[in-house]
Amino acid sequence: MHRSPTAETEIGEELTVERPGLVAGYDRELPGARAAVLTRLWRALAHEPLPWIAGRERVRDGLVLRLSDGRMLDGPPSDPYATAAYVSAVRLDGTSYDHPARLVTDLAVPHGEAFAAELAHSVASLALSRADRPPSPGTHPNEWPATDWEWEQRVVDGHPFHPNCRSRPGFSVAEQLAYGPEHRPVVELGLLPVPVAECLVSGEWPSELRSGGGLLLPVHPWQARHVLKRTGAGEDGRTGEVGGAGA
Structure with a gap:
C-alpha cells in the first residue's frame, strides 16, 4: 500500500x-x-x-x-x-x-x-x-x-x-x-491465542502466556487491526483467536 x-x-x-x-x-x-x-x-x-x-x-x-x-x-x-x-x-x-x-x-x-x-x-x-x-x-x-x-x-x-x-x-x-x-507513545500489546500445533517455539513458553490448548502471542495493535482484522481487546488484553484455540 x-x-x-x-x-x-x-x-x-x-x-x-x-x-x-x-x-x-x-x-x-x-x-x-x-x-x-x-x-x-x-x-x-x-x-x-x-x-x-x-x-x-x-x-x-x-x-x-x-x-x-x-x-x-x-x-x-x-x-x-x-x-x-x-x-x-x-x-x-x-x-x-x-x-x-x-x-x-x-x-x-x-x-x-x-x-x-x-x-x-x-x-x-x-x-x-x-x-x-x-x-x-x-x-x-x-x-x-x-x-x-x-x-x-x-x-x-x-x-x-x-x-x-x-x-x-x-x-x-x-x-x-x-x-x-x-x-514517545506507550503501546500496549494485545494477546492472541494460537493453537500449540501451529506454533514453533524455542525454549519454554511462559505459563502466564498459555490458555487452554493454546499459546498467547503478544500482538501489536496495528497488526491486530490491519493484518489480523481484529479490533479492540478484552479485559485480559486478548485481541481474538486464531485457529481452534480457546479463550
Missing part, C-alpha cells in the same frame, strides 16, 4: 484534525525533510550499482551521472559517509529538482512509481517526526536512559543512509503519533 506523491498535503490535512498544534511545525520542517531524503537518495544514485546509470563523472563542482537513455543528472559531490542534509537540489537535463519523489517520478525508471510514492511518504513522515520532537536543549539528560526503549524514542530521523528512512505506507497520522517511537 503506497501513498500518492501528495503525501505532504494528505498528512498536513490529517494533522489539522488529529494534532492541530503540530501543523505550523510540520510546515516548517518540510523543506529540511525534503533535503534530508534527497541527500540520502543522491548518495544511493552516486554509489549504488544501478542498471540504468551508465556512467559517473566527477567534475570540478560536483558529480554528473549519465543515464542509459542519454539524459544527464548532476548534483553536488557525494560523500558516502556524511549524514548532514547537504543536497537541496539536483538537475535532470538542466531542470532542478528539490523533491526526491518528483525526481524519481521523472526519471521513469523500473519500479519508480512505487518508489516515488514511498519517498513522498518518507519526506512527509520525517517532517512530522521532526515537528513532534521534544524541545531542546535539556530535554534529554546526558545520562543513559533508564530503559532500552528510550533509546529508540530518541531516534527522530530514522536510518541515516536509507532514502525511505521514515516511510510508513498504510499508517495514518493518528497511527504514526500513536505507534511511532519518536512520538
